[in-house]
Amino acid sequence: MTLDFDKLRAEMVEDLRKRGIRDTAVLQAMNTVPREQFVPNSHLEHAYYNGALPLPAKQTISQPYVVALMLMALKLQTHFNVLEIGTGSGYAAAILAQIVQQVHTVERKEELVEYAKTRLNQLGYVNILIHQGDGTLGWPDAAPYDAIVVAAAGPTVPLSLRDQLGENGRLIMPVGSQKKQKLHLVWRKPNGQFGHKILTPVRFVPLIGSQGWQKRDR
Ligand code: SAH
Numbered sequence: 001m002t003l004d005f006d007k008l009r010a011e012m013v014e015d016l017r018k019r020g021i022r023d024t025a026v027l028q029a030m031n032t033v034p035r036e037q038f039v040p041n042s043h044l045e046h047a048y049y050n051g052a053l054p055l056p057a058k059q060t061i062s063q064p065y066v067v068a069l070m071l072m073a074l075k076l077q078t079h080f081n082v083l084e085i086g087t088g089s090g091y092a093a094a095i096l097a098q099i100v101q102q103v104h105t106v107e108r109k110e111e112l113v114e115y116a117k118t119r120l121n122q123l124g125y126v127n128i129l130i131h132q133g134d135g136t137l138g139w140p141d142a143a144p145y146d147a148i149v150v151a152a153a154g155p156t157v158p159l160s161l162r163d164q165l166g167e168n169g170r171l172i173m174p175v176g177s178q179k180k181q182k183l184h185l186v187w188r189k190p191n192g193q194f195g196h197k198i199l200t201p202v203r204f205v206p207l208i209g210s211q212g213w214q215k216r217d218r
Contacts (some may be wrong), residue, residue, distance in 0.1 A: 005036045008048035015050060016068050023072040029098035030068060037119055038091040057109045059205055061089045062151055066202055070172045073185050073199065074147040076100055081142065083164065085135030085173075086151035086207070090116030093128050096149075103128045104142045106135035108208065136209035138164040145169055153181040153204035158211035162186055162194060174204040178213065 013031045021027060036047035038061060043053050052060040071092075076082070080100040084093055087107035093116065096103045105128060107113045113132045120128055131139055135150070136158045144166030150173030157173060165171055165188040174181035183199040206213045 003036075003045060003047075005034065005047065009035065012048045012050065012064055016065060019065060021065070021068040021072055023068075023076075025076060025099045026068050026071045026095070029095045030064065032098055033091065033094045034123070035064070035091060037123065038089040038094070055089055055112065056115060057111050059088055059109070059112060061091055062204070067092050067095065069200070070149055070183065071095065071099075073172050073183070074149060074170050076147060080146035081144075083139055083142070083145040083148045083161075084151065085138075085148070085161070086205075087116045087130055088112055088151060090120045090128075090130075092149070092151060093130070094120060094123065094125060097125045097128045100147075101127060102142075104131065104139050104145075105129070106131045106133055106139050108132070108134055134209035136160065136207060136211035140164060147171070149173070150207060151204065152207035152212070153178070153202075154207035154212040156211075157184055157186055158209075160211055162188075173207075174202050178206050179203070 013027050039047045039053050050064055052063045055061050076099045081102045082096050082100050084105040087105040093103050093105045113130055117130055137160045143164035145164055146166055146169050148161055148171040153174035167190055169188050171186045175184045182201050185197045187195045
């Protein structure tokens with residue numbers, strides 16, 4: 001059986017719209033990026049299934065609806081400089097790169113840095129820089145960021161990340177225990193203070209690092 005990925009992609013986007021994703025830029029980007037190139041070959045037939053899928057190194061490629069929800073909350077604009085923590089497959093970085101000017105993405109596992117690099121290079125993205133390291137510390141060299149998205153769940157919002165937000169910058173990440181979390185949205189107000197709002201329940205793999213979970217907590 002051959003799979004019509006263009007059709008499946010369009011159906012996924014229609015489903016996202018029905019579930020309340022109304023950000024045109026996000027929907028357009030998700031209608032463009034070939035998710036089938038980011039999922040492992042063993043899961044090609046589920047490339048457009050609305051759920052998380054396994055990646056090497058016991059990680060997961062996030063559910064499309066949750067990716068869309070997080071990016072919608074960031075109110076992305078074309079001139080934005082964006083930081084993503086947890087590159088994984090590179091899928092969400094590709095979506096971001098369709099919408100904004102510059103994407104920096106940090107991944108702690110070398111195996112996944114290579115996995116994402118191969119795919120993003122093949123697709124010809126020139127506005128994504130992949131860095132290997134502990135993303136709980138952010139990526140200070142390219143700060144401040146207009147938006148930060150963390151694709152792994154921590155016990156709190158790391159202060160290093162929050163401090164790398166520019167004025168009116170928005171950060172979204174899952175916060176909670178290692179089993180259950182809620183999306184937290186943090187933004188820097190013009191007076192330098194931070195706003196904080198708690199959104200929907202989600203389930204992500206753990207954010208492991210000096211301002212996240214320690215390896216031995218697992
Ligand atoms: N955005 C990805 C999904 C990421 S899954 C996609 O679209 O496919 C979460 C990722 O966060 C995993 O790859 C995991 O290795 C990574 N991660 C966990 N802790 C991290 C840390 N401190 N810094 C950077 N990456 C981290």
